[in-house]
Amino acid sequence: MAEEKRILYEHLDVPDINTFDVFRQYDGYTRFEKAIAEYQPEDIAKMVMDSGLKGRGGAGFSTGLKWSFVPKDIKPCYLCCNADESEPGTFSNRYVLEKNPHLLIEGILICCYAMGIETTYVYIRGEFTLGKKMLDAAIKEAYEKGYLGKDVRGTGLNIDIYTHPGAGAYICGEETGLIESLEGKRGQPRNKPPFPAVEGVFGKPTVVQNVETLCNLPFIVGNGVEWYTQMGPTYADTRSDPPTPDPNTGTKLYCISGDVNEPGVYELELGLTSTELIEVAGGLRGEEVKAVIPGGSSAPILTHYELDTRLDFTSLTLAKSMLGSGGIIVMNETRNIVDCLLNIMKFYAHESCGQCTPCRWGTPWVRDIVQRIADGNGRKSTITRPKFGVAENGRWGDTGETEEIYEDLDLLESVANNIANVDTMTWNTICVFGIAVSWPAVSYMRKFRPEFEAAIREGKLVTLSVAEATVPPEENYAYQQRFVPKEFADL
Amino acid sequence: MSDELIQIETPFAFNEENQRAFDALIGRYPVKEAAMLPTLHLAQRQAGYITPAVMKYVAEQLEVSVMKVKDVVTFYPMFFEEPVGEYVIRVCHTLPCALQDCQVVLEHLKEKLGTDVASETNLAKGTTADSKFTLMKVECLASCDVAPVIMINDDLYKNLTPEKVDEILDNL
Numbered sequence: 001m002a003e004e005k006r007i008l009y010e011h012l013d014v015p016d017i018n019t020f021d022v023f024r025q026y027d028g029y030t031r032f033e034k035a036i037a038e039y040q041p042e043d044i045a046k047m048v049m050d051s052g053l054k055g056r057g058g059a060g061f062s063t064g065l066k067w068s069f070v071p072k073d074i075k076p077c078y079l080c081c082n083a084d085e086s087e088p089g090t091f092s093n094r095y096v097l098e099k100n101p102h103l104l105i106e107g108i109l110i111c112c113y114a115m116g117i118e119t120t121y122v123y124i125r126g127e128f129t130l131g132k133k134m135l136d137a138a139i140k141e142a143y144e145k146g147y148l149g150k151d152v153r154g155t156g157l158n159i160d161i162y163t164h165p166g167a168g169a170y171i172c173g174e175e176t177g178l179i180e181s182l183e184g185k186r187g188q189p190r191n192k193p194p195f196p197a198v199e200g201v202f203g204k205p206t207v208v209q210n211v212e213t214l215c216n217l218p219f220i221v222g223n224g225v226e227w228y229t230q231m232g233p234t235y236a237d238t239r240s241d242p243p244t245p246d247p248n249t250g251t252k253l254y255c256i257s258g259d260v261n262e263p264g265v266y267e268l269e270l271g272l273t274s275t276e277l278i279e280v281a282g283g284l285r286g287e288e289v290k291a292v293i294p295g296g297s298s299a300p301i302l303t304h305y306e307l308d309t310r311l312d313f314t315s316l317t318l319a320k321s322m323l324g325s326g327g328i329i330v331m332n333e334t335r336n337i338v339d340c341l342l343n344i345m346k347f348y349a350h351e352s353c354g355q356c357t358p359c360r361w362g363t364p365w366v367r368d369i370v371q372r373i374a375d376g377n378g379r380k381s382t383i384t385r386p387k388f389g390v391a392e393n394g395r396w397g398d399t400g401e402t403e404e405i406y407e408d409l410d411l412l413e414s415v416a417n418n419i420a421n422v423d424t425m426t427w428n429t430i431c432v433f434g435i436a437v438s439w440p441a442v443s444y445m446r447k448f449r450p451e452f453e454a455a456i457r458e459g460k461l462v463t464l465s466v467a468e469a470t471v472p473p474e475e476n477y478a479y480q481q482r483f484v485p486k487e488f489a490d491l
Numbered sequence: 492m493s494d495e496l497i498q499i500e501t502p503f504a505f506n507e508e509n510q511r512a513f514d515a516l517i518g519r520y521p522v523k524e525a526a527m528l529p530t531l532h533l534a535q536r537q538a539g540y541i542t543p544a545v546m547k548y549v550a551e552q553l554e555v556s557v558m559k560v561k562d563v564v565t566f567y568p569m570f571f572e573e574p575v576g577e578y579v580i581r582v583c584h585t586l587p588c589a590l591q592d593c594q595v596v597l598e599h600l601k602e603k604l605g606t607d608v609a610s611e612t613n614l615a616k617g618t619t620a621d622s623k624f625t626l627m628k629v630e631c632l633a634s635c636d637v638a639p640v641i642m643i644n645d646d647l648y649k650n651l652t653p654e655k656v657d658e659i660l661d662n663l
Contacts, residue, residue: 088585088631126532126569127581127632129645162519167528167567170630184527184553186566202521257587257635264636297586327635329587343586347630353566 002268002276005231007251008215009267012099018134020141023102029147031218032109036155044114044221051220051228052247057082057173057210058296058324059432060313067115069197070205077205079111079120080182080196081214084166084173086125087296088347089327092253092265093211097124097131101138105161107214109147110221112159115207120159123178125166132163139163170351174431175208177353188355189431210325212253232270235314248312252326256281258293259332270312274302277311278330286332288466291448293331295324297344298436300422300443301337303470321443336463337448338455341440342370348437356429359437362419366441369412378456379407406456409445416441447471503544509533513552523553527563531570540571568629573614576625578663581642582608584628587635596639599653600626603660 006012016022023029035044049064070077081104085093096104108120124132139161142148150158164182171177172187179201181187200206220228229249236243248270254277257263262282274292278284292302294311300321302309309319316323331340345367352363372378382404391397420427420434422442427434445452451469454462463469505513512533516526530553534545541564543557550557564570582597601607609617609627617626634640637649641656648659 085633086631089587089635091633091635094633125633126528126567127629127642130647160519165529165532167532168569168629169567181528182525183522184524184555184563185559186562202525255635257638258590263638293586329590329635331590335590340586340589343584343589347585350630 001279002272004266004280005251005269006267007219008096008103008212008253009265012095017100018098018102018138020102020138020145023100027222028102029106029109031222032106032113032147033153035110035113035221036153036157039221041114041116044110047220047225048114048217050225052234052245052249053213053216053220053228054248054313055210056212056216056252056325058087058322060317060323063209063213066197067207069195070115070207071198072116074205075116076119077115077117077207078201079108079115079117080175080178080201080206080208081108081120081122082173082175082178082208082210083122083124083128083131084178085128085211085325086170086173087298087325087327088344089255089257089293089296089329090325091255091257092326094128094131095265096211096215097128098134101131101135102142103215103218104135104211105138105142105147107217108161109152109159110217111207111209111214113157117207118158118160120161121182121201122161122163123166123172123182124163125172126168132165136163169353170347171353171431171433174433177431178208179206186353188353189433191430216250233310233312246314248314252312252323254311254326254328256328256330258328258330259285259335260330261285271310271315273310274307274328274330277328281330284330284332286334288333289330290333290335290466290469291331291337291340293327293329293440295322296327297329297347298439299324300439301447303447304466305470305473333466334463336461337444337451337469338370338374338461341444342367342374344440345370345437348433352433352437356434358419358428359434362415362434363437365415366412366419366437369408369415370441373408373452373455374461376455376459376461378409378452378459379411380456381405381407406453408456409449409452412445413442501542501544503534503538503542503548505533505548506537509537524555524559527553527555527560528567531560531564535570540574542572568611571614574618574622575614576618576622578623578643579625579627581627581629581632583630583632583634583638583640583642585631587631588638588640591638593639593651595653596641596651596656597628599656600641603657 011017011026045067053063054060055063083093148159152159166172169187172181174189175196176190177187182201196206196208232249235246237246251267252270254266260278260281266280289304293299294302294316309315313323349363349367352359354360382402387399387401389399391399416438420438422438448469449471451464516529520526530549534549535541538545546557546560550560584593604619604624604626606619606626607616609625632640639651641648
């Protein structure tokens with residue numbers, strides 16, 4: 001059985017770790033002190049690049065690379081810490097904020113030092129009242145102890161951290177939506193480019209990082225790049241010759257919920273499979289796994305055929321899904337996929353920011369189609385259309401065969417693909433919310449088509465057995481060609 | 492929103508404590524407008540909900556048009572433009588909570604409070620006659636491991652069953 005490897009969460013359950021003194025006993029702020037004493041800012045940026053740390057917020061973009069896009073000559077530069085954790089199935093940041101806020105502050109300090117940043121805004125979702133209270137208290141303590149404010153620890157650095165509450169909009173977790181919201185406007189995402197690294201909040205270069213990404217920094221600095229890269233697999237990107245390393249290093253705070261016996265946050269090295277993860281979380285509640293959502297509700301679903309897919313950034317991308325924020329939702333054989341999709345589509349229809357027409361009108365449309373199917377009013381027709389072949393009279397012509405068309409399923413796919421096309425990966429919207437809607441809509445429907453068809457045919461929700469409900473990979477283009485990525489070390 | 496409408500409302504101004512908090516806020520941002528969300532949170536805490544008078548006051552403080560404030564207030568679900576009960580009960584109903592039977596909790600609350608679920612455009616529908624409670628559904632509260640969850644004002648309640656809900660409401 002895979003073992004938990006607690007690094008970010010190591011001292012989470014220590015009593016009073018949220019206070020400066022206790023945090024200090026557990027090496028608190030020593031990593032920041034090491035950074036300012038032993039390294040130049042450029043060295044830190046290089047370490048982060050070499051560590052292969054990927055952004056933990058959803059996109060999985062290389063943090064070091066993101067930092068390298070920030071122009072050095074434009075000041076001020078801002079850091080926005082994204083603590084607007086709203087993706088259904090994700091809840092790891094909440095525990096960091098509520099229990100160990102000083103770790104986040106230390107991560108922010110290291111990032112600020114490396115990038116020459118003086119002002120940080122922590123955008124906390126409005127519902128995290130306790131998290132905000134704890135972080136505010138920790139920030140106050142850090143100011144008192146001289147780790148924040150003017151001339152931090154006698155280094156001449158001026159670093160300020162401010163918390164900024166959100167107000168319940170999911171879209172503010174998107175980096176440009178977050179920036180708009182921080183500027184006091186509606187959280188409607190901006191067109192990219194210009195990317196926030198060049199022109200972000202208040203028109204200045206801005207680094208936007210997730211809480212978990214920032215919390216990794218103290219450990220990279222404290223224990224070194226070599227120690228960090230030993231965790232998690234590094235794959236070979238064979239698209240280039242010679243192959244380039246594709247690191248999936250470090251640990252991930254996997255949030256596991258749904259039909260498991262012990263739901264919760266488990267910190268494990270990247271690269272274990274769904275089966276292993278379910279085992280770590282106390283095993284499945286129920287008989288059989290029907291489906292696993294690997295990265296929050298916007299990630300395409302995995303069927304029981306794909307339980308051996310490793311849950312890391314590269315493997316899941318190859319499986320036409322994503323690790324996203326690491327919110328894993330497990331469903332057992334009693335769950336109805338149509339019902340689950342309806343729930344998710346209601347969420348997206350509610351959370352669309354209303355800026356782009358395909359998303360504003362498409363999300364309620366998709367929701368209505370799924371609602372219709374779930375209510376038993378799904379549209380189906382038997383049509384006769386010329387099907388050419390050898391007809392009864394032995395001559396070439398119309399064979400007179402009929403075909404059953406599930407109109408609503410075709411419509412569902414068409415509407416979803418017109419918000420964002422999951423096959424070509426192009427979206428008709430400003431931000432990636434579009435793809436977050438069509439990914440689940442299309443993948444659920446393609447992979448569990450028998451269950452959708454049954455609901456339309458029978459006029460009510462029918463929960464089929466796992467084997468009957470799932471389309472096998474051989475028959476379906478929703479799956480990738482399944483090959484296991486080769487580890488870089490093996491080459 | 493016309494000026495006449497604003498004038499018939501009771502005027503609004505921050506009390507001393509909130510004024511201090513507001514003064515601290517404004518210094519954090521290079522432009523005043525950026526303090527919009529925290530300022531509205533303060534104002535809503537004081538006034539109960541965002542009245543046209545509140546919007547006018549916030550607009551003056553932040554040196555933006557009233558329309559800009561209205562624009563923001565209508566976008567974010569946490570700002571109310573109608574009166575709400577003393578306790579706002581938010582029931583999470585997104586997938587992980589739905590898998591753990593949040594519907595049972597919601598139905599139980601509806602029955603116990605004798606009210607329907609508020610919609611964003613009609614908060615009165617979910618508010619009890621004595622204005623003590625407002626019941627509403629919200630999207631994911633990021634506590635899926637302890638589902639089903641509800642929030643009552645600022646507090647989160649976990650692993651709910653109808654019995655636990657009874658206990659919580661009795662202790663309020």
